[in-house]
Amino acid sequence: MLDDQARAILRGNDRGGYTVPTDMLYPFQWNWDSAFAAWGFSTFDSDRAWREFETLLAAQWADGMVPHMVFHDAAPGYFPGPDVWGAGGDVPTSGISQPPVAATLMRMVWEADPEAGTERLRALYPRLLAWHRWWMQTRCASGAVAVCHPWESGRDNCPDWDVGLANVDGSGAGDYARRDAAQVDGEQRPTKLEYDRYLALVRFGRECGWDQQTIVERCPFLMADPGITFLLIRAHDDLAALGRALGEDVSEIAGWAAELRAGVQTLWNPELQSFDARDLRSGAWAGVVGSGALLCWLARCERPEMEAHLARMWDAVTYGLPSSDPEAPSFERKRYWRGPVWPQMNALIGLGLLSAGRDWDEARLREETAALIESAGFREYFDPLDAAPCGGDNFTWTAAVWLAWAGR
Incomplete structure (x- = not known):
């Protein structure tokens, strides 16, 4: 029964070549949501799973970045929409990325049916490689992966970002209507103060033309994120496995994984005895154990001290x-x-x-x-x-x- 309901949800949220997270509330294609959609589709429709990846990666920017939102169709009333972001090419997009889970989930889709997926994987592999290279070249100067907007982390309003958002002036956000606040209990959503600051960061990106060097150097929010770092390490490992299956030279990818495994140690907070987010503007720790830190096992970067946090938070x-x-x-x-x-x-x-x-x-x-x-x-x-x-x-x-x- 639940299997049937789940399949019906995927079909109901299917917009042809892409899947919306849910009708009305999120009317566009979101990056990591889409990768999970492909994983779900792969259990009953392999062709549709690969089309999901293809549509997402078709929106890739020339510099390799895969945006976090792709505005395939108009959705009047959604805020912030494409006119606010002012980004993208033939298809408008947002100006930031999102957790790089596509290689990890694509590997599972491919391994479930290699015969059906190998040629489609071969066509998508260069795009994934370019996206991973974008992360390494633009966001890893500190050793770990940095995010320039809380939305880029996928964990929008988690306490990890409070210390960095405190330095963002959201007073010029103006009046706007949020669809999420209209459709969902406000106590379940980010606050207006947080949203004002999110919009200030979008305005900064738009004003600099989404130039990555300017963003990294001058954006008021830049934080090193253990969650994205662990996800990218695992994604590097999975992309390398896919590359080897295709007969590709994966030495560059293996080097990236090794570099990040060393670099993520810069996010070990000795006082907290945990991996922790760090504000790269002030050097301040977030000072809280979040679910991003619990992804350390996914990257095989676990440390004994994390065992206690896992058990304590779980229990x-x-x-x-x-x-x-x-x-x-x-x-x-x-x-x-x-x-x-x-x-x-x-x-x-x-x-x-x-x-x-x-x-x-x-x-x-x-x-x-x-x-x-x-x-x-x-x-x-x-x-x-x-x-x-x-x-x-x-x-x-x-x-x-x-x-x-x-x-x-």
Whole structure:
């Protein structure tokens, strides 16, 4: 029954060559949502899975960046829309990227049916390679991966970014209407103060023509992110595996992975005894253990001290792993990335636990994610204590995670 519902959600959110995260609330193609959609489609429609990747990567910029939003069709009333971003080529896009999970999920799609996917993989491989090179050349000067906007991390309003956002002046944001605040309980979404600052960063990017050098040098927000760093390390490993299968020379990719495995150690906060986000403008630590740090197993960068954080955060809630430390003052169990549990993060952390040989932990996380969906449906995210549904409904990545992982 839930399998049928999940497939129906993917088909219902399908707009031809791309999938929206959910109808109305998010009416465009989002980067990492799309990669999860492909993973879900691969369980019953391999051709449609590959078309999802193809459509996403067709919006790639000339410099290699794959944007976080692609505005294929008009959606009047959505804010901020393409006119606010002022970015992209033939198809308008946003001006920032998003978590680079495509290579990791593409590898799983390809391994499930190599015969159906090899030629399509061969065509997409150069685009993935260029995107990974973009990250390394534009965002890794500190050793780890930096993000220039909280939205780029995928974990929009998590407490990791508070220290960096404090230096962003959002007073000139003006009047605007948010579709998310109109359709979802405001207590589950980022605050207006946060949104004003997000828009100030979009305005900065647009005013400099989305020039990466200017953004890295002068953008008021630039933070090194353990979450993106771990995801990119794993993506490098998976891209190298795909390259080897295609007979490509992957020495450059292997070098990138080694470079980041060394560089992510700059994000070890000795006081917190955890990987932690760091403000590259001030040098200040975020000072909170977030779900990004729990991706260390996915990159095989785990340290013994992270075991205690994993156990403590997991045992403090009922369903999976919360997006932020339940014992921190900043924890809010229903507000977007400040506490709720996210099915796609559970899946990524679960893949990491499996890679590290922690089969029992992966099984527990998968079962708790399944229990969330069985209890509250295919929602965007959930209260980690009582499974209360939060955010959008009939959500693409929740359906995909059910089909490809949680519901197995």
